[in-house]
Amino acid sequence: MKTVLIKEDILSRNNERAKDVRALTKTKNVFYVNVMSSPGAGKTTLLKKLIPLLSEYRIGVIEADIDSEKDALDVERATGVRTIQMHTGGACHITCQMSMEALEALGLDGLDVVFLENIGNLVCPAEFDTGANMNLVLTSVPEGDDKPLKYPLMFEVASAVAVTKTDVCPVFDFDREKAVANIRKRNAGADLFFVCAKTGEGIPELAEYLKKRIASEVGHE
């Protein structure tokens, strides 16, 4: 029981801190996107394909990992945008305190949009509000169409869900309709996309969707 109370306390303090992050990004007129998924669902690869379609914005990327600089180097090399690697020292999610420190380390001056690539984990990151304007949740075809049934909160907190690696749907007997139905069980309102970094499917549509949200929430056109 004690553990639960500690956790509730941590979560309530985290949510308090989220207000500070939102105040900061609002002052700086920055649209902040928290990207979450299982390990290897394609967060880094999607960002590399998506960022060039958002060339009208000045973009920054925060890569969070337990270890290695691989993702930050990949994104920086592929897109040329301002990127920092953040190490969590073993932690399985990004708290709002970490989110704030990462935004400060990245520096928001001269940026319109910031993507946070969260730790690859379909459980814990969903519990911690990072103060972002939206949560973009990825779920990959090889993981199977049943993930929303088994990891409910991640899908509940999603503003948008992108099913990735759609080119391998036939290989994995992945049923798109079943996937949509399972996501809808957890979240009736999330915007849904089917994307593939290899074939390019759905990436322009996801970019257009982000542009609309950016325009309506921080006024960048």
Added chain:
Amino acid sequence: MKTVLIKEDILSRNNERAKDVRALTKTKNVFYVNVMSSPGAGKTTLLKKLIPLLSEYRIGVIEADIDSEKDALDVERATGVRTIQMHTGGACHITCQMSMEALEALGLDGLDVVFLENIGNLVCPAEFDTGANMNLVLTSVPEGDDKPLKYPLMFEVASAVAVTKTDVCPVFDFDREKAVANIRKRNAGADLFFVCAKTGEGIPELAEYLKKRIASEVGHE
């Protein structure tokens, strides 16, 4: 700082409890395997293929999930072995307390081997000793060959690592040698397997390996 201390306290209490689990399984002469991986790496599918190759043992399975009964129903239907579904109420890993309760709920009388399918999570479950005789860690080809670089602890605590879904190596440009080198950076001694539930690759070898461990650790032939 406080959070870290709480965590250390939780972990040290967990490790104390692991001794009780090991005492229980030793008394009951049961070999207990903790199976861990990312969501959708193929834990359930592998168990369904592996269990029929271990037909000389009386097997039990504990399926841990945040929600849904899907995996327990799948395994029970496919293998006919004693299976229970355990819900963690949102928790992202199995503590030793949960492990003990699940073993008691399953009942060890008349069993030789128990598999625990942990929550799909490449981070947190690695921190919590479940009291198992061994940790079998799966990492799937679609996740990419770099996972040991980014999720170090999971590979460090592995007794054996099985790379799953090897039939799609060409589709995902997965480099087996690089994967082995990355696993070896984290763990020089783990036994390594390449397996595929669809083609059957590596599953007999994994079954033979388990038989040897079962024979040497609990004396079942």
